[in-house]
Amino acid sequence: MKKVNGQGDYFRIKEPKWSWEEIGGLTDAKERLREMVSLPLKLPDIFAKVELKPPSGIFLWGPPGGGKTILSEAAAKSADASYITVKAIEIISEPEEIERMYDTALELAPTVVFINEIDALAPNRKQQLPWSISHTRDAPLRLAPTETTKILYEQLDRMSSRKDVITIGGTYRPDVVDPQLLRKGRLEKKIYVPAPDYEGRIEIFRIHLKGTPLSKDVSLEDLAEKTEFYVGADIEGVVREAKIIAIREKGEEFDSLEARHFEEALRRIPPYLSPEIMKKYNETYEAECDHCYLF
């Protein structure tokens, strides 16, 4: 990760590391990102030939720890594009950095710009929090001043005619976002990144256990069965915890992870999502996103 022009550390140019195969489940989200980000950045001439204008921006939303950040990296990587990442919270007080970030994106184009927690940069100022704050992992949000949001919109509008810079804004709070952010020419396409389903969880366990010796009593199907409501980051946490438990117990005798190590890990790590929160996400998806996959 290198700093830009040796200045500040507000946005980062990063080598995208994650690839599609290392991301379990989330088949639909991957497919849409391929179509809407990777292919257009990789094959601009073909898109021009058939007069297909790719979306200028994607609104990527879903529960925290669900894979939004790594999906955006994989989209950049598979397009051989540059990848610039920024946390909205960090750039809030430095609005001129937003313009500099997009200047850099143009210099390095084709580029994916990923703005994490975009709700903080483009908050809905009119509406009360539709979901209660207890649905978030974090303390109440720090919001950008109106002027900063305006600068973001100016930059998104500046990029809207370009085919070589695509912005992906990630959030786990779709309920607090300014509708102006989702206007045509800005983050005009919405992609939902849901909690992984049963098959997805099996894949995520497999990915995070790659290379780890497992005893015969460990069944990934069984683990997936027991982890309804766990997102990718939770599963990663369970695997890490199971490894620590096993090493603590076996020390130098460690040979493999056993089912009971996972059982203890699952007791230690509850899922982030509850049925109640999951319902909020799914209701929002049904209400908002019916047509959002259409190109």
Ligand SMILES: Nc1ncnc2c1ncn2[C@@H]1O[C@H](COP(=O)(O)OP(=O)(O)OP(=O)(O)O)[C@@H](O)[C@H]1O
């Ligand atoms: N589908 C997945 N497959 C494999 N690993 C996953 C998956 N989803 C999440 N992870 C793991 O969880 C970590 C956190 O995921 P990520 O940062 O992409 O979540 P996020 O949706 O961006 O969360 P937030 O809303 O908090 O920013 C990843 O670095 C990865 O190790």
Ligand SMILES: [Mg+2]
């Ligand atoms: Mg993220």
